[in-house]
Amino acid sequence: MISEKIQLLGKYDDIPSVLTLKAIPTVSELEYVSSEDFEQTMLDKILPEAIEEEVNLHNLLEIDFQWVCRCLRLINYGPYLTVNRVFCTNGCGIIPGEARVDLRTVKCIPLPEDFTNDIVIKAEEFIDYDQDIHLHLPTIQEILNANKDKMFKRPDGSTNTEFARICYMITQVGTKTNVPPISIKAEIEKKLTSADYIVLKAKVDELTNYGLRAGGTTTCPKCKQEATYLSFIDDKFFRPTLGDLREGKSHRSAGRIEDVSTTESATV
Ligand SMILES: [Zn+2]
Secondary structure, three states: OOEEEEEOOOOOOOOOOEEEEEOOOOOOHHHOOOOOOHHHHHHHHHHHHHEOOOOOHHHOEHHHHHHHHHHHHHHHHOOEEEEEEEEEOOOOEEEEEEEEEEHHHOOEEOOOOOOOOOEEEOHHHOOOOOOOEEEOOOEHHHHHHHHOOHHHEOOOOOEOHHHHHHHHHEEEEOOEOOOOHHHHHHHHHHHOOHHHHHHHHHHHHHHOOOEEOOEEEEEOOOOOOEEEEEOOOOHHHHOOOHHHHHHHHHHHHOOOOOOOOOOOOOOO
């Protein structure tokens, strides 16, 4: 049975910094999971069976949830993924068509050594707003809650997930601490100008830009220069093609599948 130790990106009081990942159950819910319930199914059904330690996975930071999923994918299915298009950075543009890419080219930005998960946007960053705003990297459970919070429903029934996310990440405005998302929403809607909302979104993106990147690099099928591809941690991520699996196997038997995950370096 395969198993592998992986190092988490975040530091937790209630979760060890190294987890042991095992094989995904042979007949798993992953086979019929959809993109809407992917995260919930991973959290409730797949990860508790695939992680040896007993931990409350709902407390995992979102970036660690993605990191664990990525490592689990590499351990079980190897590093190859078939994507539907690549983007040549050398001038060929978007190249449609199936291409096999290597997930080990997806970089991960680790948290700084002294990271405390209390991120501050100073009042002077804003154009008009005059309060400091504190936020934190969200847990995967907070993101699930945000995504289904009815407060953020648009008239057409879809959810404004970007706004919901921001409201769930902010914890403190000025001197008011532990402010719930509903009050953050009211504060942003009533007190922030649209210019300051743009500042807020940009600062949140900049200050929380950690964890796995949304894609990696490959070779352009036309000019053989560098191309990029997108890969998201979703249901399709866990559905390798037979070709992906065989490619992974040939590399494994050649002893070339190095440890997928044990370091938290920026290059894995
Ligand atoms: Zn090209």
